[in-house]
Amino acid sequence: MAANHLVFLVEEPSMEAFLRELLQRMLPAACTSEVHPFQGKGDLLAKLDARLRAYAQWLPPDWRLFVIVDRDDDDCGELKRRLEAVAERAGLVSRSRAGAGPWQLVNRIAVEELEAWYFGDWEAVKAEYPRVSADVPQRRGLRDPDAILGGTWEAFERVMQTHGYFKEGLPKIDTARRIAAHMSPEANRSPSFQAFRVALADALA
Template identity: 40%
Template sequence: MLEILLEEPSAELLIQTLAPVIVPGVQEGKDFETRVFQGKDALLRKLPQRLAGYGSWAEMGNVRILVLVDRDDDNCMELKKRMVEIVQKIKGLHYHSGVKSGVGGSVKISIACEEIEAWMIGDPDALRLAYPKLPKAFERKAAFRNPDDIKGGTWEKLEKLLQDNGYFAGGLRKRELARMVGGFMDPDRNSSESFGHFCRALRSLM
C-alpha cells in the first residue's frame, strides 16, 4: 500500500482522480491511500511524527510514502532538502531516489511548482473540456507558457482566466476545479515539469 500525504482537500480530489490514469489499474483503498493535512504548514510540522509512525513498522511491511507539497514562495531545492533531511532521521525509512522502488520504507518527495493549479494549466485541453468558454490558445500567452513559473500566484492567475471567461464569479472553488479538470487530464501531454516529476515518483513507488 502506498500512502500519499497531501496538504489540502483539492489536491486529494485531483490525486484520487489522476492516480489510476498515471498508473493504470491501481485502485484507491487497495493500492493507495491519501492522507490530508490542514495546509502545508501543518503537513511539515507533523511530518516527522507521521513518518516515525510509518518507520516503526516499516520492517514488517512494504511501506511506501509519497509526500506532495506546493512550493509556494519557498526555494524548491531548499524545501526538498529540508524534507529529505526529515526522512533521513527516521529509523526504518530511507529516501528513495532511484528509478524503481526498493524494499519497505521507501519515501519520495514531490513539489508542485509553484502550486498544484500549475498542473491543470499544464493541460490546457483538459481545462477547455471542463470549461468550454476558455480561449483556444490561452496557453500561448507569455503568462501561461511555463505553468511552473507563473508569477504572482498560480491559482490567482487561473481564477482570473476563468472569471474573465464567465466562470467562478464568486471566487475560485478549488475542490470543484480539481474534480472537474482532473477527469480530463492526460499525464502524457502535460507541460508542467513538476507534474512529470510527480508522475515518475508515483509510478516508481507503485
C-alpha cells in the first residue's frame, strides 16, 4: 500500500527546515507529511524508544515513519543497528527487516551531517549563493560528499566564508531552507541522500 502520510523524526531544526522545503516538490499532492525535530541527536535517541512504541499502538497502514539522524563520528553500521533495534522493540516493521514485504518505518543516516547533502548538489548551493565557485566539488577532500573529514558543516562554512558568505557564522536553519528550494534530488551525489530518496520513493510506490 502506498503511503498517504509520512512522519519524519529528525534531530534538529535545520533538517526540519530542509525537509519541509524539499518535500513540497517531492511528494504528490495527495500525500501529507509532518516533521518533528528534537533537541539534538542525543535527545532523539533518548526519546525514540517511547515515541516509536506510542506510534506502534495506532499507526494506520498508509502511514510511514522516517527516522533521520546524522552519523557524526559514530560507526554507521553500529548506529543503524541501534536504530533498527529500537524499531524492533517497539513492534514496528522496518524497511531493512521487511525484505520485499510491507514496512512501517525506515531509518536513514546523513553521512556525516546534513551539509554533506549540500555538497552533493553544489548546483543548488550555487543557485542560492552565486559567488561560490563551481569547481568546489572537484577539490581535494570535497569530491565525495559522504567522506569529507573534520566535520561537514565546518567544511561547508569554511567554503562559504571563503566566497564572502556567513562571516558571522553559518545560519543553519535559513541555509537549509534556501538550498532545499533549489535541490534536484535525483542528481544529488551524496550516497546517503540517495538512500533517503530511494526509501521515500519506495514509501510512495
